[in-house]
Amino acid sequence: MLKRPRRRRPTQDLQEGEEKAKQEAGAKAKQQEAEAKQEAEAKAKADAEVAKKKEADSKISKKEEKAKQEAEAKAKQEAEAKAKQEAEAKAKQEVEAKAKADAEEAKKKEADSKISKKEEKAKQEAEAKAKRKPEAKAMADAEEAKKKEADSKISKKEEKAKQEAEARAKQEAEAKAKQEVEAKAKADAEEAKKKEADSKISKKEEKAKQEAEAKAKQEAEAKPMADAEEAKKKEADSKISKKEEKAQARSQGQARSRSQGQAREAEAKAKHGSRSQGKG
DSSP states (O other): OOOOOOOOOHHHHHHHHHHHHHHHHHHHHHHHHHHHHHHHHHHHHHHHHHHHHHHHHHHHHHHHHHHHHHHHHHHHHHHHHHHHHHHHHHHHHHHHHHHHHHHHHHHHHHHHHHHHHHHHHHHHHHHHHHOOSHHHHHHHHHHHHHHHHHHHHHHHHHHHHHHHHHHHHHHHHHHHHHHHHHHHHHHHHHHHHHHHHHSOOOHHHHHHHHHHHHHHHHHHHHHHHHHHHHHHHHHHHHHHHHHHHHHHHHHHHHHHHHHHHHHHHHHHHHHHHHHHHHHO
16 A cells, blocks of 8 residues: 655745845855955955055155255255355455555555655755855754754654554454354355255365364464564554654754754854944
C-alpha cells in the first residue's frame, strides 16, 4: 500500500519565505555596504589628491611671494644705498668747495695785503728820499713806525679772520665726517640685524660682520681722537705764531723808541744850531 506524500504545513512555508527574504535582505545590505565603502574610499582618495594639490600650490605661492619680497627688499636697499652715496658725495663736494673757497679768499687777502705793503713801502721810501732835513726825516721815521704798527694790527685781524674761517670749515668737515661714519655704522648694524633675522648666518659670515662692525667702530672712535690731536697741534702752532708776533711787536716798539729818541736828539741839535747862529 502506497504512502501518500505528506502535505506541507503553512507555517513551514512561511518560515522558508521569511528565511529567503532575510537572506536576500542581508545580501542586499552587504552589497550596499560594499558600494558605500567603495564610494567613501574613492571620495577620501579624491579629497587627498585635492589636498595634496592645494599644498603644492601653496608651496609654489610661498616661494613666489618670498622671491618677490626679496626682490623688493633688494631694490629698496639698492635705491637707499644709491641715494645715500649721492647725498654723501654732494655733502663732501660742498664742504670741499667751501673750504677751497675760504682758502682762496684768505690767500687773496694775504696777497693783497703784501701788495699794499709793498706799495706803501715804496711810497714811504720816495717821500723819505724827497725829505732831506733831519727834523723831517725824524718825523717821517716816526710816521713809518706808526704806519707799521697800524699794518701789524690789520695783519693780525686778517690772520684771525683767516684762522676763524679755516676753523669753521674744519669743524663743518669734521661734523659731517662724524655723521657719515655714525650713519654708516648704524646702517651696517641694521643690515647685519636684518640678514640675521631673515636667514641663519654662517660662522664665517658672522665673523666677517663682527670684524666690519669693529672696524667701523674703531674708525668712528679713532677719527674724533685724530681730529682732537690735529686741533691740539694747530692750537700749539697758533700759540707759537702768537709768541712770534709778540716778539715782532716788541722789536717794532724798540725801533719806534729809538726813532723817537733820534727825533728828539735831532730837534735838540737843530735848536742848539739856531742859537749859535744868533749869537754870531
